[in-house]
Amino acid sequence: MTDAAPPLRAVLFDVDFTLAQPGPLLGGPGYERVAASHGLELDRDRYPEARAAAVLDIRKHPELDHDEEVWVRFTEDIIRGMGGDGPHVREIALEITRGWEQHENFELYEDALSTLSELRRHGLRIGLVSNTSRDLDAFVRHFALDVDAWISSGSHGKVKPSPSIFRAALDLLEAEPAEAAMVGDSPEDDVEGARAFGIRAFLLDREGLYPDRDDTLPGLSALPAALGLTDKDSRRAV
Numbered sequence: 070m071t072d073a074a075p076p077l078r079a080v081l082f083d084v085d086f087t088l089a090q091p092g093p094l095l096g097g098p099g100y101e102r103v104a105a106s107h108g109l110e111l112d113r114d115r116y117p118e119a120r121a122a123a124v125l126d127i128r129k130h131p132e133l134d135h136d137e138e139v140w141v142r143f144t145e146d147i148i149r150g151m152g153g154d155g156p157h158v159r160e161i162a163l164e165i166t167r168g169w170e171q172h173e174n175f176e177l178y179e180d181a182l183s184t185l186s187e188l189r190r191h192g193l194r195i196g197l198v199s200n201t202s203r204d205l206d207a208f209v210r211h212f213a214l215d216v217d218a219w220i221s222s223g224s225h226g227k228v229k230p231s232p233s234i235f236r237a238a239l240d241l242l243e244a245e246p247a248e249a250a251m252v253g254d255s256p257e258d259d260v261e262g263a264r265a266f267g268i269r270a271f272l273l274d275r276e277g278l279y280p281d282r283d284d285t286l287p288g289l290s291a292l293p294a295a296l297g298l299t300d301k302d303s304r305r306a307v
Contacts, residue, residue: 077296079244080188081235081263082216083253084199087273087289089175089212095168097151104153104161111151119150137202137223141166169201172208178275184289185215191298194242196220198235198251200228200258218242229255230262239268250296252286260284271295 082088093099097116104111123146127139144162153161168174188195195216197205202223209219218241222228225237239249246267253259254273263270271292274285286292 075245075248077193077250077298078248079194079196079239079242079250080292080296081196081198081238081242081249081251081268083229083251083255083259083273084197084201084203084205084208085175086254086275087178087252087259088181088197088214089177089208091169092174092176094174095165099168100148100151100161100165103164104148104151104157107157107161109148109153109155109157109161111148111153113151115151116147119147122150123147137166140169170203172203172211175208177212178289180289182214184292187293187298189215191293194218194244196238196242198229198238198253229253229258230265232262232266235263235266235268252289252292 097113101111101113197219200222205219227233249268251263251270260270272285
């Protein structure tokens with residue numbers, strides 16, 4: 070007879086494309102505008118396809134060290150995918166990358182705050198784990214997020230799916246992997262990385278890109294039910 074799993078104590082969230090999405094300045098129109106200021110013409114309608122292709126081509130540091138150059142190259146790939154080329158591509162990419170560090174350029178998804186509130190009602194501790202250089206302290210304050218802890222790869226030094234960053238986040242929440250769940254939009258970084266460390270994980274699939282998987286959530290509002298939370302589970306974390 071096996072021991073029962075420990076009760077859920079904490080939930081970790083990815084940030085970008087999970088709780089928050091980039092606003093217009095970081096999407097197709099923003100790329101088009103910044104490129105135009107450098108004399109380069111881009112097709113804003115090609116942004117979704119260009120970004121999807123760039124995601125597939127991301128090459129992380131071999132030791133999973135935080136490397137800002139990865140995101141500059143990622144942005145350069147998007148620019149080229151939107152029809153840009155020439156000597157100004159890197160300069161444009163650097164300007165856009167700096168925009169990702171500003172929380173004013175982001176918008177919360179409509180289901181973000183209500184989901185955090187529901188998890189809090191059940192007494193769960195909440196943490197953020199993000200591959201970013203952004204100041205998450207300022208981000209949390211700006212959006213008035215009711216969370217207990219947050220960690221970025223820029224401050225920690227390692228990126229997801231490194232077990233190191235998950236361990237650091239759980240230490241802040243005083244929880245063990247078996248007591249936690251992770252939610253994010255990246256199969257490799259958020260789901261596989263968390264599961265390899267012993268954390269239960271769900272893939273957020275707002276656009277229905279993974280119809281054959283059975284571990285996806287169509288939105289954050291589906292998370293409490295996926296975690297098996299009911300009114301009788303409502304309690305204050307200890």
